[in-house]
Amino acid sequence: xxxxSLEFLLFLPSVFLxxxxxxxxxxxxxxxxxxxxxxxxYGYWNWRFLSLLLLSTLVDxxxxxxxxxxxxxNKRRLLLWLSITFNLGMLFFFKYHNFFIDNFTNAIxxxxxxxxxxxxxLILPVGISxxxxxxxxxxxxxxxxxxxxxxxxxAFAAFVSFFPQLVAGPxxxxxxxxxxxxxxxxxxxxxxxxxxxxxxxGLFKKIVIADSCAEYAxxxxxxxxxxxxxxxxxxxxxxxxxxxGDFSGYSDIAIGISRLFGxxxxxxxxxxxxxxxxxxxxxxxxxxxxxxxxxxxxxxxxGSKGSQWHRIRNTFIVFLxxxxxxxxxxxxxxxxxxxxxxxxxxxxxxxxxxxxxxxxSGKLLPSFSDILKIAFTFSLTVVAWIFFRAENLxxxxxxxxxxxxxxxxxxxxxxxxxxxxxxxxxxLILLIILxxxxxxxxxxxxxxxxxxxxxxKRPIRHVAYLTLIVVILSxxxxxxxxxxxxx
Numbered sequence: 001x002x003x004x005s006l007e008f009l010l011f012l013p014s015v016f017l018x019x020x021x022x023x024x025x026x027x028x029x030x031x032x033x034x035x036x037x038x039x040x041x042y043g044y045w046n047w048r049f050l051s052l053l054l055l056s057t058l059v060d061x062x063x064x065x066x067x068x069x070x071x072x073x074n075k076r077r078l079l080l081w082l083s084i085t086f087n088l089g090m091l092f093f094f095k096y097h098n099f100f101i102d103n104f105t106n107a108i109x110x111x112x113x114x115x116x117x118x119x120x121x122l123i124l125p126v127g128i129s130x131x132x133x134x135x136x137x138x139x140x141x142x143x144x145x146x147x148x149x150x151x152x153x154x155a156f157a158a159f160v161s162f163f164p165q166l167v168a169g170p171x172x173x174x175x176x177x178x179x180x181x182x183x184x185x186x187x188x189x190x191x192x193x194x195x196x197x198x199x200x201x202g203l204f205k206k207i208v209i210a211d212s213c214a215e216y217a218x219x220x221x222x223x224x225x226x227x228x229x230x231x232x233x234x235x236x237x238x239x240x241x242x243x244x245g246d247f248s249g250y251s252d253i254a255i256g257i258s259r260l261f262g263x264x265x266x267x268x269x270x271x272x273x274x275x276x277x278x279x280x281x282x283x284x285x286x287x288x289x290x291x292x293x294x295x296x297x298x299x300x301x302x303g304s305k306g307s308q309w310h311r312i313r314n315t316f317i318v319f320l321x322x323x324x325x326x327x328x329x330x331x332x333x334x335x336x337x338x339x340x341x342x343x344x345x346x347x348x349x350x351x352x353x354x355x356x357x358x359x360x361s362g363k364l365l366p367s368f369s370d371i372l373k374i375a376f377t378f379s380l381t382v383v384a385w386i387f388f389r390a391e392n393l394x395x396x397x398x399x400x401x402x403x404x405x406x407x408x409x410x411x412x413x414x415x416x417x418x419x420x421x422x423x424x425x426x427x428l429i430l431l432i433i434l435x436x437x438x439x440x441x442x443x444x445x446x447x448x449x450x451x452x453x454x455x456x457k458r459p460i461r462h463v464a465y466l467t468l469i470v471v472i473l474s475x476x477x478x479x480x481x482x483x484x485x486x487x
Contacts, residue, residue: 001041020187027184056135068142137296196256207476210242276374281381330393
């Protein structure tokens with residue numbers, strides 16, 4: 001079920017009303033209702049994969065109970081590895097099985113030993129990369145005795161399947177979200193209003209920005225051999241705003257919906273395109289995944305301790321694994337490798353922790369130096385996004401070679417597939433500039449319009465929100481899926 005669909009527009013108010021009006025004084029009933037609602041939400045896509053979600057829940061719940069009772073280090077370690085093997089094994093089978101089989105076959109054939117293998121026709125379960133990482137963090141934290149196990153199965157199952165963030169995050173830690181399922185929740189009008197405001201902005205980012213950019217990005221990337229360098233560059237920029245509006249929009253909606261039900265989720269994006277170097281970018285982009293890899297991979301590998309070589313090695317491992325997490329394609333691996341290369345000079349110069357503050361904090365405009373740094377960092381990310389979006393590495397390098405050709409100085413023109421005439425989407429470019437302006441003004445808040453209009457008179461504020469709703473509806477044609485559903 002998509003957040004931007006008619007079905008969800010009917011689903012959410014129904015769940016909200018039953019949750020608060022019928023079950024408001026009964027925590028166990030609320031948790032059970034969230035669990036059922038989450039399974040309905042997930043099963044609407046493909047009910048058969050509910051069994052995987054339930055199996056993952058049962059395995060990690062059981063291992064959590066056993067870990068708490070077990071005192072022998074070797075047996076506790078065995079239980080941990082059972083959880084890791086099960087979760088990553090399930091992820092490997094559905095997401096990477098064909099990738100490894102195909103690459104193994106190609107490698108053997110390259111050395112003159114052709115073999116015949118068959119790929120499995122597997123459907124990737126939506127959100128499997130997210131909920132497996134969420135349950136994994138639970139068992140790892142239990143093993144390290146950072147948290148206590150939960151014995152309430154319904155609460156644990158609701159934590160694993162919580163529908164606002166089930167299929168595309170944020171990836172929640174048990175220490176943050178689980179206690180909220182064990183505490184009585186009361187309706188707070190202001191928290192609900194803030195949630196609605198964040199949902200509204202998330203829908204704007206998805207429907208108005210991301211889907212509009214997707215229309216032109218798809219035309220350009222799918223027909224890249226027909227276009228000059230400037231048009232290809234424009235296509236890469238459109239994709240940069242498509243993936244940002246799509247993914248951060250989803251996170252905004254998820255966090256906003258959670259607030260409606262009395263929950264607080266982890267922030268997942270913090271205006272990453274205003275970053276002044278690549279280190280700051282990765283502290284602001286997909287925060288829940290970046291911190292997951294930091295805590296469960298980078299630090300166990302040794303983190304920043306040890307020699308310079310160890311720090312570089314650990315950084316490259318994290319970025320390569322992060323790239324591979326996104327999908328079974330060498331383009332994602334190279335995307336991770338490229339970001340590691342970007343990060344390398346900062347690491348060597350010990351400048352990777354620079355810019356922990358918000359750019360131009362307390363000021364209306366950035367300095368000229370900040371503008372140059374932001375532009376340079378954004379340019380690096382746009383180049384990396386080409387590999388993320390391309391069909392394969394050959395496509396990516398051909399695309400990039402044309403971008404950096406003399407044709408980059410020509411006027412960009414996109415061929416309209418309906419009229420077969422060249423067009424330049426000026427309205428979309430102006431819309432992106434407007435979007436960036438609003439994001440810039442609200443960059444010190446949790447989301448761009450968190451405080452927009454709070455000091456205005458109520459009628460003016462309501463007109464502003466109504467205008468935003470009308471704009472969203474005017475861009476709504478048919479519900480487009482989210483990019484990160486495929487991960």
